Structures are given as C-alpha cells and as structure tokens.
Amino acid sequence: xxxxxxxxxxxxxxxxxxxxxxxxxxxxxxxxxxxxxxxxxxxxxxxxxxxxxxxxxxxxxxxxxxxxxxxxxxxxxxxxxxxxxxxxxxxxxxxxxxxxxxxxxxxxxxxxxxxxxxxxxxxxxxxxxxxxxxxxxxxxxxxxxxxxxxxxxxxxxxxxxxxxxxxxxxxxxxxxxxxxxxxxx
Numbered sequence: 001x002x003x004x005x006x007x008x009x010x011x012x013x014x015x016x017x018x019x020x021x022x023x024x025x026x027x028x029x030x031x032x033x034x035x036x037x038x039x040x041x042x043x044x045x046x047x048x049x050x051x052x053x054x055x056x057x058x059x060x061x062x063x064x065x066x067x068x069x070x071x072x073x074x075x076x077x078x079x080x081x082x083x084x085x086x087x088x089x090x091x092x093x094x095x096x097x098x099x100x101x102x103x104x105x106x107x108x109x110x111x112x113x114x115x116x117x118x119x120x121x122x123x124x125x126x127x128x129x130x131x132x133x134x135x136x137x138x139x140x141x142x143x144x145x146x147x148x149x150x151x152x153x154x155x156x157x158x159x160x161x162x163x164x165x166x167x168x169x170x171x172x173x174x175x176x177x178x179x180x181x182x183x184x185x
Contacts, residue, residue, distance in 0.1 A: 036156075043121060043157040047150050050122040054089070054148060055162055055170050057115060058133070061095050062168045064112055065135035071098040072112070073105045075132035080114040087131055089124035089148065092116040103134060123151045123184065133164065141168045145177055151184035159184050 057074060065072040075083035078091040083105045095113040096105040130146045146164040159182040161173045176182055 039154070040156050043152045043154060046121045047152060047157055047160060050090070050124060051150050051160060051162060051172065053115070054093075054124065055172075057093070057095060057113065058162070058164060058170050060113065061133065062135045062139045062141075064095065064097065065137055066139045068097060069137045071101060071103060071137070072096065072135045073098055073103075073109075073132055074135075075105060076126075077114070080116060083132055085131060087126045087128060089126060090117045090120070090122060098134075105132070121153055123149075123153055125149050125151075135168055139168045141166060147176060149182050149184065151182070155184070 061072045061074040073083070073096045074093060075096070076086050076089045076091070077084055077094040080092055080094060083094065083096075093115055094105070094111060095115075097110040097112050098105070099109045100106070125148070127145075127147045130143065133141060133146060134143070135141055141164055143166070145166065148162045148164070149159055150161065151159040158174070161176060161182050162170050163173050163177055164170050174182075
C-alpha cells in the first residue's frame with residue numbers, strides 16, 4: 001500500500017469581491033420581493049382575526065339572548081363600561097344583558113362580556129344608523145340589515161364586511177349588501 005504525500009503548496013480559497021457583491025444583490029432583490037408580501041400577509045391576518053372575533057361575539061350575543069330569554073345588546077365601547085354613541089368598533093365593544101327590557105344598555109343591566117380592541121391596523125365601522133346590535137329571545141336582530149366594514153388602515157388588503165340579517169345570521173361579504181364596493185374612510 002502506497003501513500004501519496006502532497007508536498008505542494010495549497011492556496012486558501014476565499015470569497016472574491018465580485019462573488020460578495022453578486023450575493024448581496026440577489027439577497028436585496030429577494031428581500032424587496034418578500035417585504036410587500038409580508039405586509040399583505042400581516043394585514044390579511046389582522047383583518048381575518050378581527051372579523052372572526054367580532055363574528056364570534058355576535059354569535060355569543062345571539063346565544064345569550066336565546067339561552068337567557070332576554071334581549072342582549074352588543075355595542076361599541078372604548079372604555080368597556082358603557083355604550084358609546086359611535087359607529088366605530090375597533091377600540092372595543094361590550095355585550096350587555098338587557099335586564100330591565102328597555103332596549104338600551106344602562107347601569108341596571110348585566111355586563112356579560114367586554115372586548116378591548118387588539119389590532120390598530122384594522123378599522124371597524126357599522127352602518128351609519130346602527131350604533132348597537134340587539135338580539136331578542138328568539139335570536140333575531142330586529143331592524144334592518146347591519147353592515148360592519150373591516151378596513152386596513154394601510155390599504156394593503158381589500159376590505160371585507162360582515163352583514164347581519166334580521167334573522168340574526170352573520171355572513172361574510174366582499175361587497176356591501178347592494179353589491180357596491182365597501183367604502184373605507
């Protein structure tokens with residue numbers, strides 16, 4: 001068995017300036033493509049999360065009205081104590097059991113749930129005339145259909161709407177009930 005001994009000089013191979021610049025250029029291009037996609041992904045996740053949370057609270061309000069045999073009220077409430085006179089829902093909302101049956105949330109009513117807004121990126125607004133949502137003991141929401149619009153403040157993702165029918169059933173939509181586009185202010 002013979003062993004071959006290499007007596008020649010080895011040159012250490014390194015990274016040339018051209019290779020480094022090429023690698024950095026490719027990395028920069030890849031990063032410039034990834035950042036907008038990440039922003040859209042983040043906005044979409046925020047919108048979906050806000051939509052699912054509000055729909056879950058609509059279903060809870062309806063369920064509580066049927067279970068307890070009383071009117072429940074879901075309304076915007078930035079402080080978590082009383083209903084505000086606003087159509088803006090992103091700062092939080094409350095679920096109230098209307099104990100005295102006067103169809104408004106006041107001090108004698110039972111506070112069932114308080115939700116404080118999580119993501120400031122999504123603006124949630126309701127139809128101009130509907131500042132609160134009532135569910136009667138049959139699970140219906142009297143009045144006309146309510147549209148809750150979910151808009152990305154950065155305008156990266158398309159807006160969506162939750163439309164609540166008089167029967168109390170929420171549905172997700174890409175347009176307003178009449179088919180027109182969702183308006184974000």
